[in-house]
Amino acid sequence: MKNYITTPIYYVNGEAHIGHAYTTFIADSLARYSRLQGNETYFLTGTDEHGQKIEEAAKKLEKPTQQFADEISATFRNLWDEFDISYDQFIRTTDESHKKGVQAAFSKMYENGDIYKDFYEGNYCVSCETFFPESQLMDGGCCPDCGRATTILKEESYFFRLSKYEKPLLEYYEAHPEFILPKSRRNEVISFVKGGLNDLSVTRTSFSWGVHLPESLNEPKHVMYVWLDALMNYVTALGYGSDEAKMDFWPANVQLVGKDILRFHAIYWPAFLMSLGLPLPKHIGAHGWWTRDGEKMSKSKGNVVDPREVAQHYGAENFRYFMMREVPFGQDGDFSQRALIDRMNSDLSNDLGNLLNRIIGMSEKYSDFVIDSVDVEKYHAKELNDAHTILDSLHTYFYELQLHRFLEELWKVFTIGNKAIEEHAPWVKIKEGRNDEALATVALVANLLAKASVMLHSIMPSTTAKIADALGFEITTESYNRLIINKGLLETFTIKKIPPLFPRVEEPLMQEAPKAMSEASVPKVEQAKMEDKKETTVSPDGLITIDQFFQSSIKIGTVLAAEEVPKSSKLLKLHIDLGEESPRQIIAGIREYYSAESLIGTQVCAVANLKPAKLMGMLSEGMLLAAKDSDGLSLIRPEKTRKSGSSVG
RNA sequence: GGCUGGGUAGCUCAGCUGGUUAGAGCGCUGGUCUCAUAAGCCGGAGGUCGGGGGUUCGAGUCCCCCCCCCGCCA
Numbered sequence: 274m275k276n277y278i279t280t281p282i283y284y285v286n287g288e289a290h291i292g293h294a295y296t297t298f299i300a301d302s303l304a305r306y307s308r309l310q311g312n313e314t315y316f317l318t319g320t321d322e323h324g325q326k327i328e329e330a331a332k333k334l335e336k337p338t339q340q341f342a343d344e345i346s347a348t349f350r351n352l353w354d355e356f357d358i359s360y361d362q363f364i365r366t367t368d369e370s371h372k373k374g375v376q377a378a379f380s381k382m383y384e385n386g387d388i389y390k391d392f393y394e395g396n397y398c399v400s401c402e403t404f405f406p407e408s409q410l411m412d413g414g415c416c417p418d419c420g421r422a423t424t425i426l427k428e429e430s431y432f433f434r435l436s437k438y439e440k441p442l443l444e445y446y447e448a449h450p451e452f453i454l455p456k457s458r459r460n461e462v463i464s465f466v467k468g469g470l471n472d473l474s475v476t477r478t479s480f481s482w483g484v485h486l487p488e489s490l491n492e493p494k495h496v497m498y499v500w501l502d503a504l505m506n507y508v509t510a511l512g513y514g515s516d517e518a519k520m521d522f523w524p525a526n527v528q529l530v531g532k533d534i535l536r537f538h539a540i541y542w543p544a545f546l547m548s549l550g551l552p553l554p555k556h557i558g559a560h561g562w563w564t565r566d567g568e569k570m571s572k573s574k575g576n577v578v579d580p581r582e583v584a585q586h587y588g589a590e591n592f593r594y595f596m597m598r599e600v601p602f603g604q605d606g607d608f609s610q611r612a613l614i615d616r617m618n619s620d621l622s623n624d625l626g627n628l629l630n631r632i633i634g635m636s637e638k639y640s641d642f643v644i645d646s647v648d649v650e651k652y653h654a655k656e657l658n659d660a661h662t663i664l665d666s667l668h669t670y671f672y673e674l675q676l677h678r679f680l681e682e683l684w685k686v687f688t689i690g691n692k693a694i695e696e697h698a699p700w701v702k703i704k705e706g707r708n709d710e711a712l713a714t715v716a717l718v719a720n721l722l723a724k725a726s727v728m729l730h731s732i733m734p735s736t737t738a739k740i741a742d743a744l745g746f747e748i749t750t751e752s753y754n755r756l757i758i759n760k761g762l763l764e765t766f767t768i769k770k771i772p773p774l775f776p777r778v779e780e781p782l783m784q785e786a787p788k789a790m791s792e793a794s795v796p797k798v799e800q801a802k803m804e805d806k807k808e809t810t811v812s813p814d815g816l817i818t819i820d821q822f823f824q825s826s827i828k829i830g831t832v833l834a835a836e837e838v839p840k841s842s843k844l845l846k847l848h849i850d851l852g853e854e855s856p857r858q859i860i861a862g863i864r865e866y867y868s869a870e871s872l873i874g875t876q877v878c879a880v881a882n883l884k885p886a887k888l889m890g891m892l893s894e895g896m897l898l899a900a901k902d903s904d905g906l907s908l909i910r911p912e913k914t915r916k917s918g919s920s921v922g
Numbered sequence: 923g924g925c926u927g928g929g930u931a932g933c934u935c936a937g938c939u940g941g942u943u944a945g946a947g948c949g950c951u952g953g954u955c956u957c958a959u960a961a962g963c964c965g966g967a968g969g970u971c972g973g974g975g976g977u978u979c980g981a982g983u984c985c986c987c988c989c990c991c992c993g994c995c996a
């Protein structure tokens with residue numbers, strides 16, 4: 274059986290973060306699991322390198338665009354190599370074969386009549402590379418996603434007849450309930466498609482850093498829209514439109530994506546495939562995002578989790594185990610050192626590592642390290658049987674991407690081992706001269722550890738290889754078949770005395786993330802958009818341009834009304850005149866420092882183009898500027914009274 | 923504003939088509955063994971299952987109303 278697994282290709286507008294690592298870990302685990310079972314497996318990851326943002330980012334650094342893309346792409350590849358990610362191919366959208374494949378796909382869609390030429394006019398956000406309808410724009414025509422100013426753009430564009438695929442897509446979702454995982458996301462996609470699909474503009478003339486149209490069309494001004502270009506990577510990697518060498522891996526079994534890019538993968542991508550006459554992938558799996566200590570991660574807060582740093586302090590595979598075990602697929606997860614340490618100590622040190630140590634100790638004392646499985650079935654048929662029942666049930670969880678359930682169940686095998694030792698107390702048996710029984714219990718546990726290690730291998734490859742080595746075998750498809758499928762036992766072997774694999778962690782090993790900066794009002798629970806292309810590009814030197822600064826509109830406001838928010842000790846509800854038709858409602862977390870009455874009539878500074886947020890169920894349409902230290906909090910105010918709405922800068 | 927999903931022990935969550943004393947893991951706590959990484963094993967405390975009303979012999983599980991949270995859309 275052929276099994277093709279993909280991650281998204283990561284956009285090279287910033288370095289890899291925990292979100293990228295998470296997707297890649299899951300995909301790597303799936304790929305390793307598939308290989309262990311003897312499936313012919315192909316695992317693809319890579320980088321997405323085209324688009325206006327990349328072109329501009331390179332220009333700012335005065336680098337050739339290709340060089341810029343090369344550099345960032347390499348950081349991803351290096352990180353995956355450091356984490357021993359078992360990708361079979363690292364594709365780049367700047368690869369010649371990819372470009373050729375995209376052009377071939379474009380030609381085919383064009384010949385099918387699925388692509389036509391027209392004009393596109395609308396409010397365009399350069400940063401998001403997206404047009405927005407008038408109705409969606411924020412005050413002053415700003416982008417609803419990133420808040421930056423948009424420009425009116427009319428450009429000639431080729432369109433993909435997405436509307437044509439509305440019905441076929443809905444029929445496909447209906448007929449394949451497992452196509453979009455988890456199910457909750459499926460509903461969202463379906464309701465979106467039911468709302469009607471517009472044709473999709475798939476070319477741009479406003480920049481040139483992209484795949485050009487097929488020469489036959491003679492359209493040198495046009496380049497492909499980044500999503501058409503990017504999505505096609507999943508088949509161009511297999512040789513679509515060039516040598517077709519590996520196209521027999523298509524359709525993919527699992528395509529992993531972050532929940533923010535699900536729509537592209539669950540709607541556009543299948544529509545493109547339908548147009549090309551290619552089968553659709555079996556599963557699109559959308560995972561959640563990670564927060565840190567309950568808060569959204571952001572560069573400005575300085576609380577971004579660096580996967581490399583965590584790996585250095587806690588071990589790459591421990592970190593990987595934590596991520597896979599902690600969160601149900603599709604849900605958001607929270608990273609904290611506390612949670613990681615608890616997981617490591619409880620699961621890895623206590624349940625697994627200590628169990629291995631126990632039998633090393635006993636075999637040393639009772640049998641000079643020799644472990645023989647001869648009597649295991651005689652004395653421990655029940656334990657063996659219970660363990661096999663669990664092991665047999667695991668496969669389903671992997672298939673459904675429920676890796677946390679997979680691990681949860683797998684861990685019950687260690688409990689069987691720990692209980693068996695307790696119940697049969699080999700040290701008592703030895704004293705009574707019942708050596709066969711004592712040694713059978715030790716051998717039982719050795720076998721349980723061996724079997725569990727095989728199953729855990731895809732999550733913790735090198736750690737389980739060490740366990741297997743101590744137990745005198747290697748984890749391969751052969752041993753998988755022998756120990757798991759055929760329920761066989763280990764040959765007689767001499768166990769290796771190895772130091773504890775998982776020393777307990779008593780104290781946090783990394784410096785804590787800086788506390789969130791004092792922001793008078795901040796939407797606390799708003800989720801981190803980890804994979805979001807819309808994230809601000811920050812130059813490596815940490816400096817921003819004057820233009821970037823002025824993307825925030827800070828204005829002088831006069832407090833017209835203020836009242837305490839019931840059931841909140843921190844929040845005040847303010848009505849502030851920013852020189853607009855009607856006052857803004859701003860919810861600010863300053864009640865501990867300012868009484869409501871004392872604020873009325875005074876002036877404050879407020880960010881006027883902040884995306885509105887809900888706090889305690891109330892809309893907050895801006896944020897007050899304030900500074901905080903250990904003595905308390907101070908609002909930032911104009912030294913002299915200014916007209917409401919005066920801009921600050 | 924529209925549409926999903928959800929509100930169950932301190933924390934994270936399981937509880938299918940309604941049926942005996944509401945479960946798990948972690949945490950806390952009492953006991954116990956000694957092979958072991960202050961690990962293991964046994965036991966315990968902790969919940970008016972968001973609020974209110976209704977259907978039923980019987981509701982966490984169905985119906986209605988309300989409150990709150992996440993998400994998608996506008």
